[in-house]
Every structure is written in structure tokens, then in C-alpha cells.
Amino acid sequence: MNRRTFIKRSFGSLITLVGLSGGTYFYARDIEPNLLKITEEPIHYPNIPAAFHNFKIIQFSDTHIGFHYDLDQFKELAIKINQLQPDLILFSGDLVDKPNQFYWDDRIVEILRSMNAEHGKYWIYGNHDHGGYGTEIVKDIMEAGEFILLQNESVPISKDGSYFTLAGIDDVMLGKPDLNTALQNQQENDFTILLSHEPDFADITKNYPVQVQLSGHSHGGQVRFPFIGDLYTPPYAEKYVQGKYELHQNFTLYVNSGIGTTRLPYRFLCKPELHMYELKAKR
Known part of the structure; x- marks a missing residue:
């Protein structure tokens, strides 16, 4: 840890101790974690096929069910997602907080299955999905919920005789990510979206023929302060924390702030977030 980071975290921790033990504690614990923010982002690239103009993609991430986020709240999230009428739903990892301690039942499957998108539902592993011996458990649950796993692989998303490529890699921290394998079926000039749980992987992705990376993992910092930030x-969410980053003219990273919380049950100046992307074809 460098000196600047140490000072930032030490000063921030002091403010957190003082601030969250006072009047903001109730807000950070009980109010803001329930204030869902919907971030709308148009995506413009010249190789987006005309058939996908105004195609709507919903990304949600880091629900961490079981740690101050329950199935009733998850059901409300599913209802909200359906109200947005997505063409495609993407989940970028960390379904439950501790897979080996979570009480798995049919209800979570029913909620996942209730989410509707004409062009499918896809997901990738996060570090909590692999952690706690959860790899196979989470895979089975997501499969029963009709979500398709992208683990170092890609699929064509097709419409009216055209398609774009959707790829996903394994978790960077606890999995075996392989971007070359994920893109092995990609064709020249494909418009390509990559799902990577950890946003800092973008420094590798930017060197590949990928236009958009969608990530989570950071929780947006979860607790943020003016002038200090997160x-x-x-790890792997220290450089790119929240929002949109244009790493070069042909590559954009979007970092979702997640739905649930982890480690500490607080959100402050960092609301839970759904991303709603609309593809914009050149016309």
C-alpha cells in the first residue's frame, strides 16, 4: 500500500467511525441500501448491426444474498427488471455471500426463472460464487433459473439475421480466466461485449477486439465521501471502481455498483445499481 492510499484509508476510516456512529448510521444501514438507482447508458459503436438498434440490455451484479439482502428483496429486484422490458439480461457474479452457509431452496430458483428476456439470460462467476465451495452449487441453481453460464466462452446473440458476440470469462481471483479461449469463435468485425466480474481485467481486455466490458465486484466502494471517494x-477493483471508463476510442468499461453489500452492511453515497444499456447502431 502506498503512502497516499494509506492516508486516504486511514482518514476515511476515521470519518466512517465518527459519521456512521452518528446520524448517518441509520441512513447508511437501513435507507440507502434500499434506494435502487437505474443507470441508463447508450452504447454507440459503428459495428453494432442495424437490427440491434435500441436493443435493451439489463446488467445486475453482486446481490450477495444472505448478507443483509434477502429473497423478498431479490424478488422485488426481479419485478423491477421485468418492468424495464429487457431484450437481454446479464448477471456479472456473486449471487450469495457465503454459498456453503446459505440455505438453498426452490424459492431462489423461482425468482431467477421469473426474470424474462426474449434473447436470453447469461451469467458469469464472481469470487464469492467460487468461494465457500460454491462453484457447483451456484452453477446448478443458476442453470435451474434458466441462466446460461459463460465460463471462458462466447455465444452469438441473434436477431433478424444479424448477431453480436457476447463473451464471458471465469472469475479472475478464484477461477481460471482465459480470454483467448473465450474469443476463439469470434469473427472479424464482430461487435463484442465481454462479461468480467473484476473490472481491472480491462487493462488486459483493451488489447483484444472487444468493444465493451461489463463488470461488478467493486460495489462502487460501498461507502464514499466527497473529496475522498471510495x-x-x-483486489482487481482498485483502479476502476464505478461508472464508465473509455480506455481508448474502441473500448469502454462499465463498472456496476452492485445490489447487495458485503463485509459491512452499509452503503453511503453509493446506491445499489441496475445498468440499462441501449445499443445504438449507425444509421
Whole structure:
């Protein structure tokens, strides 16, 4: 940890201790975690096929069910997603907080299955999905919920005789990500979206023929302060924390702030977030 980061975290921790033990504690614990933010982002690239103009993609991430986020809240999220009428639904990892301690039943499957998108539902592993011996458990649950796993692989998303490529890699921290394998079926000039749980993987992705990377993992920092920003983010979410980053003219990273919380049950100046992307073809 460098000196600047140490000072930032030390000062931020002091403010958190003082601030969250006072009047903001109730807000950060009980109010803001329930204030869902819907971030709308148009995506413009010249190789988006005309058939996908105004194609709507919903991304949600990091629900961490079981840690101050329950199945009733998850059901409300599913209802909200359906109200947005997505063409495609993407989940970028970390379904439950501790897979080996979670009580798995049919209800979580029913909620996942209730989400509707004409062109499918896809997901990737996050570090909590692999952690706690959850790899196969989470895979079975997501499959029963009619979500398709992209683990170092890609699929064509087709419409009216055209398609774009959707790819996903394994979790960077606890899996075996392989972007070359994920893109092996990609054709020249394909418009390509990559799902990567960890946003800092973008420094590798930017060197590949991928136009958009969608990530989570950071929780947006979860607790943020003016002039300081985020106080702490996990490994591989230290450089790119929240929002949109244009790494070069042909590559954009979007980092979702997630739905649930982890480690600490607080959100402050960092609301839970759904991303709604609309593809915009050149016309």
C-alpha cells in the first residue's frame, strides 16, 4: 500500500467511525441500501448491426444474498427488471455471500426463472460464487433459473439475421480466466461485449477486439465521501471502481455498483445499481 492510499484509508476510516456512529448510521444501514438507482447508458459503436438498434440490455451484479439482502428483496429486484422490458439480461457474479452457509431452496430458483428476456439470460462467476465451495452449487441453481453460464466462452446473440458476440470469462481471483479461449469463435468485425466480474481485467481486455466490458465486484466502494471517494475496494477493483471508463476510442468499461453489500452492511453515497444499456447502431 502506498503512502497516499494509506492516508486516504486511514482518514476515511476515521470519518466512517465518527459519521456512521452518528446520524448517518441509520441512513447508511437501513435507507440507502434500499434506494435502487437505474443507470441508463447508450452504447454507440459503428459495428453494432442495424437490427440491434435500441436493443435493451439489463446488467445486475453482486446481490450477495444472505448478507443483509434477502429473497423478498431479490424478488422485488426481479419485478423491477421485468418492468424495464429487457431484450437481454446479464448477471456479472456473486449471487450469495457465503454459498456453503446459505440455505438453498426452490424459492431462489423461482425468482431467477421469473426474470424474462426474449434473447436470453447469461451469467458469469464472481469470487464469492467460487468461494465457500460454491462453484457447483451456484452453477446448478443458476442453470435451474434458466441462466446460461459463460465460463471462458462466447455465444452469438441473434436477431433478424444479424448477431453480436457476447463473451464471458471465469472469475479472475478464484477461477481460471482465459480470454483467448473465450474469443476463439469470434469473427472479424464482430461487435463484442465481454462479461468480467473484476473490472481491472480491462487493462488486459483493451488489447483484444472487444468493444465493451461489463463488470461488478467493486460495489462502487460501498461507502464514499466527497473529496475522498471510495474508502476500500477489493483486489482487481482498485483502479476502476464505478461508472464508465473509455480506455481508448474502441473500448469502454462499465463498472456496476452492485445490489447487495458485503463485509459491512452499509452503503453511503453509493446506491445499489441496475445498468440499462441501449445499443445504438449507425444509421
